Amino acid sequence: MISVEEALARIFALVDPLPTEQVPLRSAAGRVLAAPVTAPRAQPPFAASAMDGYAVQGPVAPGQQFTVIGESAAGRASGLTVGPGQAVRIFTGAPLPQGADRVVIQEEVERSESTITLRDRLDEGTNIRPAGGDFKAGDRLEPGRVLTPNALALAAAMGAATLTCTRKPVVALMATGDELVMPGETPGPDQIIASNSFALAALFEAEGAECRLLPIARDTRESLTAAFELARGADLVITTGGASVGDHDLVGEVAADLGMDRAFYKVAMRPGKPLMAGKVRGMAMVGLPGNPVSSIVCGHVFIRPMIRRMLGLGEAPAPRRSLPLAAPLPPNGPRAHYMRGAIAEGAVTAFERQDSSLLSVLDAANALIIRPVNDGPRAAGEMVDVIDL
Ligand SMILES: Nc1nc2c(c(=O)[nH]1)N[C@H]1C(S)=C(S)[C@@H](COP(=O)(O)OP(=O)(O)OC[C@H]3O[C@@H](n4cnc5c(N)ncnc54)[C@H](O)[C@@H]3O)O[C@H]1N2
Numbered sequence: 001m002i003s004v005e006e007a008l009a010r011i012f013a014l015v016d017p018l019p020t021e022q023v024p025l026r027s028a029a030g031r032v033l034a035a036p037v038t039a040p041r042a043q044p045p046f047a048a049s050a051m052d053g054y055a056v057q058g059p060v061a062p063g064q065q066f067t068v069i070g071e072s073a074a075g076r077a078s079g080l081t082v083g084p085g086q087a088v089r090i091f092t093g094a095p096l097p098q099g100a101d102r103v104v105i106q107e108e109v110e111r112s113e114s115t116i117t118l119r120d121r122l123d124e125g126t127n128i129r130p131a132g133g134d135f136k137a138g139d140r141l142e143p144g145r146v147l148t149p150n151a152l153a154l155a156a157a158m159g160a161a162t163l164t165c166t167r168k169p170v171v172a173l174m175a176t177g178d179e180l181v182m183p184g185e186t187p188g189p190d191q192i193i194a195s196n197s198f199a200l201a202a203l204f205e206a207e208g209a210e211c212r213l214l215p216i217a218r219d220t221r222e223s224l225t226a227a228f229e230l231a232r233g234a235d236l237v238i239t240t241g242g243a244s245v246g247d248h249d250l251v252g253e254v255a256a257d258l259g260m261d262r263a264f265y266k267v268a269m270r271p272g273k274p275l276m277a278g279k280v281r282g283m284a285m286v287g288l289p290g291n292p293v294s295s296i297v298c299g300h301v302f303i304r305p306m307i308r309r310m311l312g313l314g315e316a317p318a319p320r321r322s323l324p325l326a327a328p329l330p331p332n333g334p335r336a337h338y339m340r341g342a343i344a345e346g347a348v349t350a351f352e353r354q355d356s357s358l359l360s361v362l363d364a365a366n367a368l369i370i371r372p373v374n375d376g377p378r379a380a381g382e383m384v385d386v387i388d389l
């Protein structure tokens, strides 16, 4: 058995960043930017008013009077030059007239015909947004980042109608097992309802992948081979179940028959021991254990980082942070233990029941507590690493 770290390194080695494609700005939310966006001009392109009021030449004092000589509105500059004693009526976002160095807001002004008189209390600011105050021509949105709503607005302001993004990894999810039926179907007395793929698809799609749920493969060579056939064209095939040592655990054998180049089988972790990975027919393949919690924990620990690598976001394990324990923990055994836990008031507690079949416990959890191999007993207050769920 190899360590979690070694397994992750070998998983990273199975994939490369995917090619890029052009994506309309409107569809680019959550995508990974793969080429810089460069501003062809500054924003604002001209010095602009930040308020509705009057553009004048300073300094200003209460009681001072100006003659209004014209108007500058957003999208319609005045074309005028403001001299001493002159004012241009101006609105938020409008270009500042030549000669003006201050906008007096209209609340601070008494207007009569074409004369304004400044009131007693004048604010300090100029109320002017300098040209290029937001960004300058040549400023860039750097690639290798996820396009958040804020980044999309910035790209739009730079005038980019189409963005170069990394292609979405296509992940084929293959649940295996004679006992499984789909939600909505009526299970026989000795059947259960398939759940793993729904969590995994949601996790991977949130990370930027496109998931295809294949029909459930039965525990026969024929059915598994047919399912692998249906996975063709995917970047990554994820199987769940059939990974262990039982007589009906055929995923490894069938993958081997299909020419799998195996990177490893079995990892010193709990849950997730019977994990396998390699390449099959040009696709990366990871075989996850069937126990729902095992498959989902492996999804967090291995597959999400793998998808990020395919998206060109580097090679980093799942982010972790350090938190104090709210209750003591017994010593750990020879496998790294990813314990389901709950964070409350800045401290984390492991659930009593840690069996890898318990989806109700996983749903109640908001963290995985990482216990290193052969970690000793831990007292309340000691720091542990956690992955937020
Ligand atoms: N003699 C041994 N037995 C087992 C070992 C071992 O080392 N020696 N390892 C155990 C561990 S650890 C795990 S994890 C499981 C993993 O086994 P498989 O990957 O072969 O998974 P299955 O046997 O197919 O299923 C396990 C369990 O999960 C249920 N399952 C499977 N797929 C789904 C799904 N898509 N949705 C919901 N539930 C699913 C399945 O019905 C079983 O109950 O092996 C241990 N055994």
Ligand code: MOO
Binding pocket: 269, 270, 271, 272, 273, 274, 289, 291, 294, 356
């Ligand atoms: O590794 Mo199994 O995943 O402990 O339940």
